Structure formats: C-alpha cells, structure tokens
Amino acid sequence: MPYNANENELEILKLWDEKKIFEKSILERPENKPYVFYDGPPFATGLPHYGHLVGTVMKDVVPRYWTMKGYRVERKWGWDCHGLPVENIIEKDLGLKSKKEIDELGIEKFNEACRSTVMTYAEEWKKTIHRIGRFVDMENDYKTMDIDFMESVWWVFKELWNKDLIYEGKKAMHVCPHCVTPLSNFEVTQGYKDIKDLSATAKFRVIDESFKEKLGLGGRELYILAWTTTPWTLPGNVLLAVGKDIDYVAVKGEHNYYIVAKERVSDVFQSKDKEEYVLVSTMKGEELVGIKYEPLFSYFADTENAFRVVTGEFVTTENGTGIVHIAPAFGDDDYKLGQEQNVGWVQHVEMNGQFTADVLDFVGQEVKPKDDHTKTDVEIIKW
DSSP states (O other): OOOHHHHHHHHHHHHHHHTTTTHHHEEEEEEETTOOOOOOOSSSSSOOOHHHHHHHHHHHHHHHHHHHOOOOOOEEEEEEEOOOHHHHHHHHTTOOSSSSHHHHOHHHHHHHHHHTTTTTTHHHHHHHHHTTOOOEEEEEETTTTHHHHHHHHHHHHHHHHHHHOOOOOOOOOOTTTTTEEEHHHHHTTOOOOOOOOOOOOEEEEEEHHHHHHHOOOTTSOOEEEEEEOOGGGGGGEEEEEEOOOEEEEEEOOOSSEEEEEGHHHHHTTTTTTGOOOOEEEEGGGGGGTTTTTTOSSSTTTTHHHHHHHHOTTTEEESSSSSSSETTSSSEEEEEEEEHHHTOOOOOOOOTTSOOTTTTTTTTBSSOOOSSOOOHHHHHHHHH
C-alpha cells in the first residue's frame, strides 16, 4: 500500500492530542529551569498565508529544541488586536472615508465595532496551526486588547519612565494621510505599489559675495544645483549637502554660473551644446562648506542656522547633481544632518498630507493627491 503522508500526519496529530504530548513536554520539565519564548502575535483579521506558516514553523522548532535540552518551555498563543488591518475593515464596512468621519461617529462606537470583528478568523487559525503540528497553547491565549495585557504594557512604560529611560524626540516615519497616523514597516508593505514619479533640478542662488569673488565671479549670478525626486519637499529646504571629498566645478552657462559635481556635468547639461557651457574652476566639497544661499521659498526664511552648504556622508555622484537638498522633516539622513547642524525645525506638511498654513501659496493642498500623485510636484516646479 503506497505511503499517504496526509493520513500518517493526521494519525500522529491524533496520538499527540490523545496522549497530551505537548502538555506533558512542559509539565515533565522542572519549573526552575525555564526557557522563555516570546512570540509576536499575528492579526486574526485575515487567513494565515505562506509568510505566517514559514514563521510559525520556525517558532515551533526553537521551543522544541530547548524542550529536548531539558528546559520547561511554556508557549502561549497571542492575538494582535490593534492596528490598521482591523480599522481598515471597519472603515470599509461602515463607509467611513476620513478620520473626521470616525470622530463624528464616536471613538467608542468605532472601537466596539473593531472588537466585534477582530477575531473573525480565529477558528480558522486554530485549525491551520494544529494541522501543521505546532505545539502551542491556543486555548489559553492572550489578546492585546485584554485590559490586563494593555495595563502590563503601561506598567512597563511607567517603569522605563521611572528609570529615566524615556525621552521625547522626532523620527522620520511613513504616514497615512487618510488615518492621520504613522505607519509601521509592516503596514507600509500592505498594498505597496511602484509608481513612476518625476524629478527636478532646483537652482539655489548663492548670496555669499566673498565666495563669488574668490571664483572671480563678483557681481555675477551663481547658483547651486540640487536634484530631487520629491519636489513637494522643497518649501521645507534648510540646507544643501555636498560630499566632502567629491570634486565640484563652477560651470558657465548661457546666462549664469552653476555649481555641480564634476562627474555629473555632462548629464546635468546634456540638453545643451557642449560649447555653450564652460568649466570655470574646480574645488573639493569641503571648500563649499558654509556658503550661504537664498531660500527657494520665503516661508521659513528666518529659520535658525539654515540656508548654507554642509557636508553629508550619504552624498554620492551616482545620479542627480552630486548635491542633495535637505528637508529634515522628511527622511532619516536629512533629519540626522539637521540635528547635527543645529538647524531650526521646519515641518511644512501636516499629518493629513496637506501643506501647513505657513506655506501661503499652497496652503491646504495635498502633497501627493491620490488621483494624480505628481500634480503638486508640478505646481511646485512651475512656481
């Protein structure tokens, strides 16, 4: 009779259940020899998929190994009941299209709707986890929405606070304009799409006359060219970053002079006849440090320690102009550099994805409209 893997596995599972093998594997190990295994809980708002199964097999192998080494390894299943997955489901079910509508409905009613839905697929999960043979206690599970669990998290935070381990700071994070909330890395991957975006090269007018005189350009217009794929961040520009050891050149164009990385000249001026631009002088990036320039937009012109050239280790000549425009509120490298340079804080976009009231000419506009994600970028470029 041919071997039937499915029947054989079911027989083994039946034996394990009847003999309570999992329970015995714990009870027969000494209480004073524990191996603590923390298992990040899944959402129960959807059926388990391949990614869950790969992870759960790993989470089964490790405790089994330490159990065979003689340790008492208690394994309690958990459910993650908070977060956007269940909230998105309820918003769709109730026809809610914005955070404002959620507030009008009432947070209490919204939360209750989430609670009633969050365990929808729990039984399907139990069947799947049991079928793949994982040893874990799913009958005495915990839920992150349990009062005891939430209070335990608050207690941990309080202990950290009491030990002076909590501080307030800022961090560049992905944001959901619809929910008006930061997104976890996991949430960012949900429905992630590659889209075609546009880029722009912005010219920043140098107002440092001493530097221009040094190049023999006194009285001439000199611009620093910086390339960006996020034109909507330009109103929040506060610095320009160059590579300390990168070679830069001053280039004479048709009417003005420009500074770009030497390696990028042919690409930056590719639409020009080579005879129409001339290399005036060459310098290292460190020689550009401290040069002052005029803000592209006047909204934050009084920002402390801003509108000057600095060095950044992340600057390369792989693309663009070899000069990076810095808006500290929008990117980890930008934020860290802004902190290092002690620049005043500028955040010109609200959590709802719209320009703040300070951005007078674009106030209230979405920086990335869903129906046309380049619309605002085009308006900024035209300005």
